[in-house]
Amino acid sequence: MSQLRRQGPLLAFLLLCTLAQVVPLTNVLGYEFSLVVAAALMVLGSLDVLRAQRRATGRLPVAVAAAVHGTRLLGWCGLALLISLVNALRVPLCDVGSGLAYLAVFGAGAVPVTVAVALVGERASPGRGGIWVGIFVALSIIASLSWLAFQPAIDVYHLWMGHFAASIYDEALAAFAPHLAFRLYTTAFAAMLVAGLALSERPRPMTAVVMLTAFLVAGGVWLARAPLGIERSRSWIEQSLGGRAELDSMIVHYDAKAFRGDRLRDMLDDHRSRYAAMEAFWGVAPRRPIRSYVYADADQKGAMMGGRTTMVAKIWLGEMHILWRGPGDGMLAHEMAHLFLREDGRGPLRLALAGRLMPDMGLTEGAAVAAAWSNRELDEHGWSAAMLELGLAPDLDHVMGAARFWQQPSSSVYTLVGSFVRWLIDERGGAERFRRAYGRGDFESVYGMDRASLVREWERWLSDRALDPALLDAARFRFDRSAIFGRTCGRAVATRLESAQRWIRAGEVERAARALERVRRDDPDNVPVLLRAVDLLLEAGRASDAQTWLDELSGRTGLGAAARLRVELLRADIAWQRGDEAEALRTLSVLESEPLTTGLRRQVTVRTLALADAETRPHTAAAVRGLLADRDRSRAGALVALVVSAQAEGSPLAAYLALVNSALETETAAIEELARQAEAGSLPPELIRRARAAHALHLVRRGQTERGCAMWEELRQVLPDGSADAAEAADWTFLCRLGVVGGSPHPAPAGSRH
Structure with a gap:
């Protein structure tokens, strides 16, 4: 029993890594699993080091003790790797190299700081070192959460866990260089702590040199943390963007190189008109000026605040971070709508709540979609009616909470909640009445019935819509897909597609073609992904490869009508590009006869x-x-x-x-x-x-x-x-x-x- 208790931290670590194999994303050797390993080392690894120090009969030199503990914890990481590789017999492992890199940097990279902090805690208070370690861990978590709360970033580097990305909608993984720079910093920080303990134990010139070197390395990385992509403050982002415009009720920070002349005027006019339209729609205006950060492109936005393609409104701060693609891009309206509801939201984040504590993400996002509204083929009511008719819509009342909301494909769940909220506003008493229900999701006192009953009425209202068969097919193509949690190799596929596009535009066509072939091998049944890959092949000038892919797709049984039409349109383009105008016209004439x-x-x-x-x-x-x-x-x-x-x-x-x-x-x-x-x-x-x-x-x-x-x-x-x-x-x-x-x-x- 004493031996079992002695191995308790290791057994708990192995159990946690095993349980991770049944959870989407963490069940694949990669980014999420590496975060689990790092978090486990932070708690269980620290406990193991503290217990080992207390059990030691003789006092080892601190450098030797650090090496012994570090080697043992690296062995834990090896066991975690083995568990994940065994699970690959059950779950496809699409990118071994990337997975190993993440485990090395985020998992094994947490070992030095785990050992160093535990040794410092035990030295500070023998027998009660866990208290000091707990305080240090708690402070590090508070610091990370505070950075996310009060700065523009939606990602953060944590001393133990490495890089934490808060958005699940940026499916492609971030560049790796900042991760390496951060782990250089944490390793140097750990070396400085261990060297400091060694100096207090036995002053030696070489130990002082090690400590000074580690201090200089850690300090150098910390001073350069913004350009290295580790930590970008609000002031650094504003200075780097370079442009600032003060409108009547807004302050707009923008990339001064990308926005100038007519484009700058159009972007600022867009902000003004959207503000006026939101004020008319909601019947209220924010009590203080809102801030808008407009980035030049997705790469700049990802490097500066952590979300490449995810548009963000930090409602509690009254600010939004967006890409502006020109007139008709509804994301500016969507994020601004969030800010208009700040005073109606509840809790520290000023969100819609389900009761008193839990965020109601369905109501929060539904309100923004309802205000922005779209006019792409169908509005949200039309697309929602199509999903209901096709059986693709989840039970809306069931998925409104944060956990279930984020498990759904964003394209479908955002559309559905937007339609529901717009129905409440248009058919059930207007925006002012909805705002009374928004903060606490108090439907019963405001509307006289609970949310589930309102959802059933909304579904009946949608069922009266007549839908064109072509639009039903388009809806099936658009919405019949899984969220990243349910897709095979979702992270790896998204990262390869993004990398392929970047390599094509850099002229590295062969490298891009190899990445796209891996996409086809890893996710062969995902038709939208394959069609995106075909687009990239055409951009790369690989028309013959694109033709091969399309021939294979068109020969599949069960290919939906909308997907088949897109395949045929691409085939017509390829025929035209190779000079076969007669074949292109024949293909187009067939398409003209289709709905x-x-x-x-x-x-x-x-x-x-x-x-x-x-x-x-x-x-x-x-x-x-x-x-x-x-x-x-x-x-x-x-x-x-x-x-x-x-x-x-x-x-x-x-x-x-x-x-x-x-x-x-x-x-x-x-x-x-x-x-x-x-x-x-x-x-x-x-x-x-x-x-x-x-x-x-x-x-x-x-x-x-x-x-x-x-x-x-x-x-x-x-x-x-x-x-x-x-x-x-x-x-x-x-x-x-x-x-x-x-x-x-x-x-x-x-x-x-x-």
Whole structure:
């Protein structure tokens, strides 16, 4: 029994590592499992070192004791590795190299500081060292949580556990270099502590040199922690961004190199108009100015605050961190909506609560989605009705809490909660009534029935919607997927896709192709991921490889209609790129006979018109093909070719594409000419309406408000109800009536538009 008790910390460590093998993400050798190992070492490893020190019959020199304890704990890490490798017989292990690296840096990397702090604690208070270790651990956790709470970052480095990323939506793992720099710091810190103990035990010049060297290394890394990516403070981020604008109710920090001239003006106007629209929607305004941090791109945002693609509102601080992709990007509206509900939220984080303590993430995010609203093919009501009809919607009442909410695929659960909240606002008494229920989720006292009953009524209301078969197929393609917790090799696949894109743009095509082949091998049944990989192959100029992938996909049984249509469109593009225009036209003609969504039909129409007119307008066809093949690398050149083709060949199609792709980047005189050419030709009505929308957007953004608003009003009258274009025109018409047209569309207060 005494032997068993002596080995208690090790047995508990092994049990914890074993239990981790049945939990999603930690059941794979990788980032999450390494955090479990590090956390276990922090507690159980420290306990083991303390007990071993107390049991020692003779006092070993501190350096020798540190080496003995460190070797034993590294052996624990080896056992953890063995457990994870055995579990690989049950769960696919997609990236052994990355997994070993994370275990080495985060798991084994926690050993030096574990040993050093335990030795210091035991020396400070023999027999009661655990108290000092506990205090040190508690302070380190408090420091990390405080950094997350009061600074922009959504990730943090912890002395034991290494890098903790708070967002689950950034599926690709962060760059590894900052992890190595941080572990250099913690190892030097541990060496400094052990050397200090050794000096107190027996002063020796060499020990002093070791301590001084460790101090200089730790201090150097700490002083350079911001540029090394370890810890980025608010002041460092603001200074690095370089741009600051004070609006009436906002302070906007932005990248001064990325935002200048018209782009800066458009971004700031977008903030102003969204603020006014949110105030109209919610009926309240924040009591203090809100702060917006606008980053140049995902890489900069990830390096500065830890979330590459995750947009963040720190509601309790009254600030948001976003990427701005131009007019129509709803993420600015979404994050700003969170900040407008700060005073209605509860608790230190100012969130919606389920009762008095637990965050109600469904209500919190649903409110933001309801306020931002979308007009992409269908709104949230339409997509939610489709999910319910297809059986893809979870029980909404069951998934509103934080734990269950984050276990759902974000695309589906955000859509559903947004539809539910918007229904409450539009059909059940408006925004003010909803805000009374928001803070504590007190539906019964506000609405006279509990949430479950309201959810059932909302579902019945959605069931009356008639849905186009093409949109049902699109919904199945969009929402029939798992969250990262339920996907095979989710982290590894996302990281490889992101790395492949970066390597392609750096010219390392072969390296990218190998990564994409690993994606296909690791996740062969994930059709959206495979289609994304095909896009990257085309961007890399590997059309033959892309064709092979598409041939394999099209031969699969059970491939959904929406996925099959996307496969065929890509096949048409590849045929066109290799010069087989007849095959491309044949594929497109088959697609034209299919039930298509508005967006997909527009893509098919543009390709068909360009190919059908290729003999009489060859420069237009070449320019359109260039725009399709561009894949974001030479867009400016493709747009110039379209403008030239519109002028030289009198091509309405070239004018249309140049107009809709550069409405905010071109001078008004040129826009007027492109609009005239596009509307004077024989384009299908849906393309002409799209051209008029782009023209109207340019006018309201460039100061010709009266004329632009009149065009939006005209479009609202003629567009078919329920279409995405009609929703966009209605949103802009509302902004015009509100007197704020410097930004992107927003929802009106219930009953004030349409």
